[in-house]
Amino acid sequence: MNTLADGTAEHAHTTAWIASVLRSRIAAGELTPGSKLSEEPLSAALGVSRNTLRQAFSTLAGESIVTRIPNRGVFVASPGVEEVREIYRVRRMIEPAAVLWGDVTPKVLDNLEAIVQQAQQARDSGSVPDMADANQSLHRAVVALTGSTSLQGLMDRVLAEMRLVFHSMSSAPDFHSHYVDRNVTLVKQLRAGKREEAAAGLRAYLDSAEAELLAHLGDEQDRQSELRQRAV
Amino acid sequence: MNTLADGTAEHAHTTAWIASVLRSRIAAGELTPGSKLSEEPLSAALGVSRNTLRQAFSTLAGESIVTRIPNRGVFVASPGVEEVREIYRVRRMIEPAAVLWGDVTPKVLDNLEAIVQQAQQARDSGSVPDMADANQSLHRAVVALTGSTSLQGLMDRVLAEMRLVFHSMSSAPDFHSHYVDRNVTLVKQLRAGKREEAAAGLRAYLDSAEAELLAHLGDEQDRQSELRQRAV
DNA sequence: AATCGAAGATTGTTCAACAATTTTTCCAGA
DNA sequence: TCTGGAAAAATTGTTGAACAATCTTCGATT
Numbered sequence: 001m002n003t004l005a006d007g008t009a010e011h012a013h014t015t016a017w018i019a020s021v022l023r024s025r026i027a028a029g030e031l032t033p034g035s036k037l038s039e040e041p042l043s044a045a046l047g048v049s050r051n052t053l054r055q056a057f058s059t060l061a062g063e064s065i066v067t068r069i070p071n072r073g074v075f076v077a078s079p080g081v082e083e084v085r086e087i088y089r090v091r092r093m094i095e096p097a098a099v100l101w102g103d104v105t106p107k108v109l110d111n112l113e114a115i116v117q118q119a120q121q122a123r124d125s126g127s128v129p130d131m132a133d134a135n136q137s138l139h140r141a142v143v144a145l146t147g148s149t150s151l152q153g154l155m156d157r158v159l160a161e162m163r164l165v166f167h168s169m170s171s172a173p174d175f176h177s178h179y180v181d182r183n184v185t186l187v188k189q190l191r192a193g194k195r196e197e198a199a200a201g202l203r204a205y206l207d208s209a210e211a212e213l214l215a216h217l218g219d220e221q222d223r224q225s226e227l228r229q230r231a232v
Numbered sequence: 233m234n235t236l237a238d239g240t241a242e243h244a245h246t247t248a249w250i251a252s253v254l255r256s257r258i259a260a261g262e263l264t265p266g267s268k269l270s271e272e273p274l275s276a277a278l279g280v281s282r283n284t285l286r287q288a289f290s291t292l293a294g295e296s297i298v299t300r301i302p303n304r305g306v307f308v309a310s311p312g313v314e315e316v317r318e319i320y321r322v323r324r325m326i327e328p329a330a331v332l333w334g335d336v337t338p339k340v341l342d343n344l345e346a347i348v349q350q351a352q353q354a355r356d357s358g359s360v361p362d363m364a365d366a367n368q369s370l371h372r373a374v375v376a377l378t379g380s381t382s383l384q385g386l387m388d389r390v391l392a393e394m395r396l397v398f399h400s401m402s403s404a405p406d407f408h409s410h411y412v413d414r415n416v417t418l419v420k421q422l423r424a425g426k427r428e429e430a431a432a433g434l435r436a437y438l439d440s441a442e443a444e445l446l447a448h449l450g451d452e453q454d455r456q457s458e459l460r461q462r463a464v
Numbered sequence: 465a466a467t468c469g470a471a472g473a474t475t476g477t478t479c480a481a482c483a484a485t486t487t488t489t490c491c492a493g494a
Numbered sequence: 495t496c497t498g499g500a501a502a503a504a505t506t507g508t509t510g511a512a513c514a515a516t517c518t519t520c521g522a523t524t
Contacts, residue, residue, distance in 0.1 A: 013302065014477070039506070049478045051283065054507090058287060062294040070245065071485045071506055089380040097329040101435070148321040154386055203333070246508070271475070281509045286476090303475055303516045466524090473518070481509085488503070494496090 018048055019056040026065055026076055033078030033168040063157055079165050087158050088210040094151055095142050096199035102145025112141055112187045119180045131176040138183055250280055251288040258297055258308055265310030265400040295389055311397050319390050320442040326383055327374050328431035334377025336422055344373055344419045351412045363408040370415050
């Protein structure tokens, strides 16, 4: 995927294209949370004008992938405790709602089962990234039950922010392996038509996932402040 | 509200300022759905450069207040049948979810009761706009139960789009009066802690509101195509 | 009257410049 | 040596002009 130094590919909505380039670089962890995106160097590196880069920034800021501080520049968003809480506030509403009131068709159920199978395979082969991907796919698919593009978009934003959270953690322990089984039961419950149970279980899942993530984030911050201390 | 021909008020985040000006003009119905926002005249009228107006457009497009057609310009969004369906898909998920799982405090209940009282007053005095406002306030407050700024933001966008729908209708009959009582019972159920009932009732309310709105929208389109026919 | 093609207008993008603000540098004074 | 703070440098916010690409309009031709 050669993204820079191309120069060509003119006039195909440059601004959206630049936005997508930055988006994937951030998602890939190439641009780490908190790092500054200076206009002049970046525009030069990407081969676009400062002006269009700026417009791409607006797009990404709207997706809260990037935070803009007036007169100080834009930075890759680095979600903290409050952001994680907000993420789970959203998920704890829309995911169970999708389970309770979404349009559960046999086709969708097959899809969900395929995803949990992928997750199981990933766990068996010990690939944490694949497991994370499968997990995100599952929850994305759950929200898709709503049939709403807006809710899907909100969920996508939230999941992108989740990836940022993981990127900002130096040590990324295995959050996902012990949730695979829960996902399996979730799909089983859906298949059985037990929506209330599924929704309740999903809420419990989200609660514990949030708690675990927040705990680890606290440790992380402690470690960082420790380092800071040591640096003095 | 003198918005243009001011010239001063320099350097206070012009782009955001312009975006908010356009946003309120559209919300007020000054700029009607479907009307084109040409860059050169508008930038001249607002006293800003075409470039910053353009950036403001990006913001508003992100809020789907405005739709951007490549190489053809930006237009005030004019939501149709599909958009209304999407609006209610969203509302039918997040409002009942907020009722079921939101944080219902006595303070919030008082607030909700104050709002339904306003709605009743508006109905008694026959003020349809006030009733519409109170109705929107109520549903906004319901979503606030989630405590999530993202969901609140999504709801705000949705309600803004609702206003556009109403603005795009030549005849705006009284949608709201026969929903006031339903809102009253909703708050009563919340006060009584009967969340499941409240959520179910709310979903029924949203279903019928959507149906009614879609029916009227269909009539509207029929009328318009009739006019178009007559013009030929 | 319908079709095709050439002006004309509008949007998308870039460049260069300047004002406003932040950050850095550096020096005087304690 | 350390601190305070003013000057200098760097960066962001905004503007205006310019040009390519695309859409629109209008007229010429058949």
